[in-house]
Amino acid sequence: MKEVSVILFNNFETLDAFGPVEIFGRLPEHFAVKLYSPEGGIVTSSPNVSVVTEPLTAFNAEEYILFVPGGIGTRELVHNESFISKLKSLAENAEYILTVCTGSILFSKTGLLNGKNATSNKRVFQWTQLESPEVNWIKKARWVKDGNIYTSSGVSAGMDMTLGFIADILGYETAKTQSDQIEYDWKEDSTWDPYAELH
C-alpha cells in the first residue's frame, strides 16, 4: 500500500487534482489518497471547491507518491522559499513524483527537475522556460516520464498520465480496466498531444 500524497494550496486547479484522485482512489488495495496543504485546514480551488486537508507537519508516510497539481495558485507559490524547501525534502524521500499542468513548474523550483525531461501546460509553456531554463522541457507530450518523475500536460492530461503510471507499476490491464470503469477514453500514447500546436 502506497500513500498518494496530494499537495494542495489555494487556487489549485480542481480537475488537475481530482481526475487523478478519482483514479487512484478506485484502487484502495494499492493506494491511499491523502490531501495535504502547507498549513492544513480548508483550501479552496479554482473554481471554488473548498476541501479539507492535513497540514504538511502531519506528514508521516513512508512509501508514498508525491502528487503536485497545478493552477493559478502556483504563480505565488513558486516564490515561497519555505514551501519549495519543504516540497524538495518530501520529493527526495518519495518513491515517485507526479505533477499535473503547472504543477511541474512549481516542482521545478526544487531544482530536482534540472537536466531532466518534463512537460507542462501548453498554454503557458513559455513560462516553464522562463522559470526553470535548466529543465529539458518537452512541448509535444501528453506526459513525460524521467526516472521516478512523471509530469503531465494541462488539466485533463493528468488522468492519462495517472493511468500510464498505474500501467507502469501495476500492469496495463489494471489501468485499462480503471479507464473503462470510469468510461474514460484513455490516451494511452504519451506522445499524443494536439494541444502542443494549438496553443
Add this chain to the structure above:
Amino acid sequence: MKEVSVILFNNFETLDAFGPVEIFGRLPEHFAVKLYSPEGGIVTSSPNVSVVTEPLTAFNAEEYILFVPGGIGTRELVHNESFISKLKSLAENAEYILTVCTGSILFSKTGLLNGKNATSNKRVFQWTQLESPEVNWIKKARWVKDGNIYTSSGVSAGMDMTLGFIADILGYETAKTQSDQIEYDWKEDSTWDPYAELH
C-alpha cells in the same frame, strides 16, 4: 448569470461532480458554482475527498441549473423520501437539470423522468430499469437531452455532457474553447458510447 447548484452527499463520485465543476467554473461570467448537501457542512466523496457544502435550507437561487452527480451514496438516497421530495421541488423550479452517472437514477425517483429519454452508468444499467421502469432508458449514449433535462453516462461522460450543454446554450465555440483550454478530447457526438457494449 446562472447558479450551478451541485447537490452533493456522502459517497458521491468525485469526478462525476468535479469534472463538470471544472468546466462550469471556467466561465464565471455565465455560471456561479455552488455546492450543497442535504444537511450542509462537510461531505466526503468516494474516494475520500471532504468538501465544504451549504445546507439545502440555504438554497435561494432564482435562475439555476440543478446538477446531480452519482456515486455509491445514491444507493441509500434513492430510499430517502424527504431528500427525494426536496430534490423534486428544486427540479421543478430549475431552468435546467443535469445528472451524471447514477445521478439519473437518484433523480428518476422524483418521477420527473417518467416517459422521458435518459441514460446512466453502463456498468449498473440493469439497476436503472429496476428502480424506474417508467423512464425510457437509452443504453447507447454518451449523454441524452430531453427538454431541459440532460443525463449522462458514467463518470467521465459528465464532462462531455457539460460541454454539450454549454454548446447548446452558449454556442459551440464557447464549449470548444473550454475543452481545448483544459486539453480535453471532448466527445462532441452524444451517441458516441463504446461502453454500452463493453459493460
